[in-house]
Amino acid sequence: MKLGERIKSYRLTKKLTLKDIALHLGVSEATAQRYESGKITTIDYDKIIILSKLFDCSPTELMGWETNRDTSLELANDEKIFLEKFRKLSHDDQMLLFGIMDSFIDRRNSVSLPATGTK
Known part of the structure; x- marks a missing residue:
């Protein structure tokens, strides 16, 4: 091209x-x-x-x-939107968002789902 x-x-x-x-x-x-x-x-x-x-x-x-x-670094459209919004946040707000995401991940990993469920 x-x-x-x-x-x-x-x-x-x-x-x-x-x-x-x-x-x-x-x-x-x-x-x-x-x-x-x-x-x-x-x-x-x-x-x-x-x-x-x-x-x-x-x-x-x-x-x-x-x-x-x-x-492998290609982003899906929703990931691009997230990244654009993330970049508009202050550094402190970005760190807060990381903490929130970690909390969701930790909570999700600690929940026992049935064998047919998804994580």
């Missing part, structure tokens, strides 16, 4: 418009479209950084340079 195709794929996944991309990059909408179409193949490093932050990926992933990607 070429850079322009990756930009378009990430943009659509994030439900962004070409205008959104243009505004973040400080370029015209037409220029953003030319990035996607591949008519412009050389994009400044600072713009790659902006795009990678916007798309929540690494610059090397955006550029297509990662060849040994570990797919």
